[in-house]
Amino acid sequence: MLEVKNLTKKFQSGDSTVTAVNGISFSVPDGQFASIVGRSGSGKSTLLSLLGALDKPTDGSIVVGDQDVTAMGDHQLIAYRGKSIGFVFQNYNLVPSLTALENVMLPMEFAKVPKAERIERATKLLEEVGLENDQIQRNPGRLSGGQQQRVAIARALANRPKLILADEPTGNLDTATGKMIFDLLHSLSRKENTTIVVVTHDLEIAGKTDKTFKLNDGKLVKK
Amino acid sequence: MNPVSRGVRNAFRNSVRTGSIVLILGLSIGLSLTMLVAQKAVDTKIKNVKSSIGNTIDIAPAGFNPGSQANNALTTTALGGISSLAHIKSVSETLTDRQSTTGSSSPSFGRFGGGDSSSSTTTSLSSPVTLNASGPGRFFAGGGGSDGTTTFSLPVSFLGTNDPSDVSGTSITLATGSTISGATDTNNALISSAMASKNNLSVGSTFSAYNATLTVAGIFGDSNQGTQNTVVLSLPALQRLSGQTGVVTSAVATVDSLDNLSSATTAIKNKLGSTADVTSAQEQADNTVKPLNSVRTVATFSLIGAVVAGAVIILLVMIMVVRERKREIGVVKAIGGSNLRIMSEFMVESLTLAVLGAVVGLFIGVVGGQPVTKMLVDNSTTTAAQTAQMPGQGGRMFSFQGSNSADRPARMGGFGQRFRTNGTVKSISNIKAQIGWGILLDGFGAAVVIAMLGSALSAGMISRVRPSTVMRAD
Numbered sequence: 001m002l003e004v005k006n007l008t009k010k011f012q013s014g015d016s017t018v019t020a021v022n023g024i025s026f027s028v029p030d031g032q033f034a035s036i037v038g039r040s041g042s043g044k045s046t047l048l049s050l051l052g053a054l055d056k057p058t059d060g061s062i063v064v065g066d067q068d069v070t071a072m073g074d075h076q077l078i079a080y081r082g083k084s085i086g087f088v089f090q091n092y093n094l095v096p097s098l099t100a101l102e103n104v105m106l107p108m109e110f111a112k113v114p115k116a117e118r119i120e121r122a123t124k125l126l127e128e129v130g131l132e133n134d135q136i137q138r139n140p141g142r143l144s145g146g147q148q149q150r151v152a153i154a155r156a157l158a159n160r161p162k163l164i165l166a167d168e169p170t171g172n173l174d175t176a177t178g179k180m181i182f183d184l185l186h187s188l189s190r191k192e193n194t195t196i197v198v199v200t201h202d203l204e205i206a207g208k209t210d211k212t213f214k215l216n217d218g219k220l221v222k223k
Numbered sequence: 224m225n226p227v228s229r230g231v232r233n234a235f236r237n238s239v240r241t242g243s244i245v246l247i248l249g250l251s252i253g254l255s256l257t258m259l260v261a262q263k264a265v266d267t268k269i270k271n272v273k274s275s276i277g278n279t280i281d282i283a284p285a286g287f288n289p290g291s292q293a294n295n296a297l298t299t300t301a302l303g304g305i306s307s308l309a310h311i312k313s314v315s316e317t318l319t320d321r322q323s324t325t326g327s328s329s330p331s332f333g334r335f336g337g338g339d340s341s342s343s344t345t346t347s348l349s350s351p352v353t354l355n356a357s358g359p360g361r362f363f364a365g366g367g368g369s370d371g372t373t374t375f376s377l378p379v380s381f382l383g384t385n386d387p388s389d390v391s392g393t394s395i396t397l398a399t400g401s402t403i404s405g406a407t408d409t410n411n412a413l414i415s416s417a418m419a420s421k422n423n424l425s426v427g428s429t430f431s432a433y434n435a436t437l438t439v440a441g442i443f444g445d446s447n448q449g450t451q452n453t454v455v456l457s458l459p460a461l462q463r464l465s466g467q468t469g470v471v472t473s474a475v476a477t478v479d480s481l482d483n484l485s486s487a488t489t490a491i492k493n494k495l496g497s498t499a500d501v502t503s504a505q506e507q508a509d510n511t512v513k514p515l516n517s518v519r520t521v522a523t524f525s526l527i528g529a530v531v532a533g534a535v536i537i538l539l540v541m542i543m544v545v546r547e548r549k550r551e552i553g554v555v556k557a558i559g560g561s562n563l564r565i566m567s568e569f570m571v572e573s574l575t576l577a578v579l580g581a582v583v584g585l586f587i588g589v590v591g592g593q594p595v596t597k598m599l600v601d602n603s604t605t606t607a608a609q610t611a612q613m614p615g616q617g618g619r620m621f622s623f624q625g626s627n628s629a630d631r632p633a634r635m636g637g638f639g640q641r642f643r644t645n646g647t648v649k650s651i652s653n654i655k656a657q658i659g660w661g662i663l664l665d666g667f668g669a670a671v672v673i674a675m676l677g678s679a680l681s682a683g684m685i686s687r688v689r690p691s692t693v694m695r696a697d
Binding site for chain 2: 049052054055075078079081082083087089093095096097098106107110111155159
């Protein structure tokens with residue numbers, strides 16, 4: 001269960017204070033697929049950063065399972081991000097010097113998973129997302145956008161996280177590939193029983209998720 | 224893949240950039256090593272020069288000019304008080320003079336006290352030293368006939384000394400006969416084996432000089448042309464024969480310990496006042512190594528400069544790399560990578576570049592060490608030699624050129640320490656740079672230091688990269 005209570009994030013911008021996220025509260029049960037929609041600048045990405053423990057809230061709390069993320073120290077947050085959260089970015093953000101297989105193995109290496117187990121799980125995940133055998137040893141530069149996003153999804157699932165956060169995962173893909181990626185994310189989350197929160201502009205995609213939250217000026221206007 | 228292998232791999236992400244960085248770093252480290260080699264070679268030479276310092280003090284007439292007929296003289300009487308000074312073990316006094324050979328025009332040399340008795344007499348001896356118009360070992364001389372060389376025959380040096388075991392700073396060993404007493408006024412003489420051979424002389428033979436008949440008491444082996452052409456007499460004998468009673472050309476005082484060299488030098492200076500130039504071996508050594516010290520300073524500053532340049536190169540490169548990979552760093556942090564882990568990757572990358580630069584640098588250091596050291600020392604000692612040249616000789620003075628005794632001071636006829644300078648300069652120019660394991664290790668050590676210094680700031684930048692900033696940039 002992802003539970004957000006009265007979450008607020010304020011930024012200092014010159015002399016004024018900008019409230020990017022303003023007292024948001026919501027919850028997503030385990031294994032559910034939720035989407036956050038809203039216009040550009042509505043606070044979607046900031047909310048995702050807070051949920052992924054990439055940034056600290058000004059006020060409020062985030063509880064994932066039985067862990068209060070907002071009460072964690074820096075070292076705990078690093079471990080938490082590595083083991084409990086999976087990220088999928090719009091621009092894939094794979095490490096260009098590593099192969100697809102090594103990219104998927106990377107979070108497991110940070111979580112100190114033994115090498116043999118890393119190779120086995122990464123290979124299996126890449127097969128599940130539909131990468132061919134010869135593609136898993138390629139560097140990201142030699143893969144298409146859709147293939148790179150599949151690798152990013154496999155990487156997000158590597159440590160069997162409780163929560164996957166996806167920021168516009170289909171934003172850089174054509175419609176057909178975007179739909180394929182969304183379906184893949186959906187089916188894998190069901191299979192791994194992972195909670196997924198996806199930020200999207202695409203209302204069609206948002207309509208297929210279990211829950212949709214709409215943000216406007218940092219406030220939750222629809223659950 | 225661990226941080227080490229990832230760091231090494233990252234160093235080769237852009238082969239053109241890596242090649243350029245390695246080349247520039249190589250030049251920097253190569254220059255550092257070259258300067259280190261030069262510094263160590265100079266250090267060794269300075270140490271050798273200083274370790275060879277004798278506990279002697281040279282005493283010569285003040286402002287002696289070999290072209291002048293009015294030089295001040297030292298006298299046995301004036302020097303007499305020196306041997307009684309504290310810490311003085313002995314005082315070796317010498318008088319030098321020359322006799323032209325029969326049939327040759329007499330040379331014109333500086334004399335002490337204004338007299339010139341040598342111009343009116345000749346010796347029956349012929350010099351064993353042959354004149355050679357060019358090439359090593361030639362003599363230049365003036366004051367002969369009108370054409371300078373055609374009627375000129377090399378004059379013979381006469382050395383009066385109270386220590387006949389030493390000829391112009393060179394210890395002699397008798398081949399046949401017996402030595403003479405330096406204190407006894409007799410007409411007995413020591414000659415070199417070359418002189419004996421040239422004039423068909425043996426022990427007991429006689430020859431003439433100063434209108435007197437001298438007897439060969441002993442024949443010594445000779446190692447250089449200076450000693451070959453010298454006839455050794457006792458000091459009072461030469462003073463009498465040359466009409467320079469009581470006159471001394473130069474003296475060498477021996478001190479009981481190196482520790483007392485400075486105080487004894489001061490005591491002698493005080494005793495003789497302005498009538499003599501008193502120079503200790505310590506002062507000579509200090510003057511000798513002066514150019515080397517300047518080379519050392521240049522090498523030290525260049526070494527520091529090259530290491531700092533290398534560190535700045537790596538620093539700028541790593542800052543550029545961190546800025547370039549800011550998003551990647553953020554992503555790695557977002558998926559669980561710690562600051563320490565990311566920093567260690569960058570440090571390994573920096574170290575890889577520095578070590579590759581060190582390999583190139585070592586090659587440059589090995590190839591360039593000796594020539595650069597030689598060039599630095601040559602430039603420095605040439606300046607020193609120019610300032611140390613005897614002024615206005617115009618061919619009136621002998622000097623050695625191209626002597627094979629490069630490591631010995633070029634001292635001629637016992638005129639004193641002033642004539643040693645050129646030979647000593649040649650000696651310190653003869654410097655050998657060596658590259659041993661120590662220097663190679665220093666090179667790699669420098670590479671590690673450069674890498675660490677260079678990656679320090681980038682490490683700080685890495686720690687400040689926030690994963691959320693990267694996400695907002697998306």
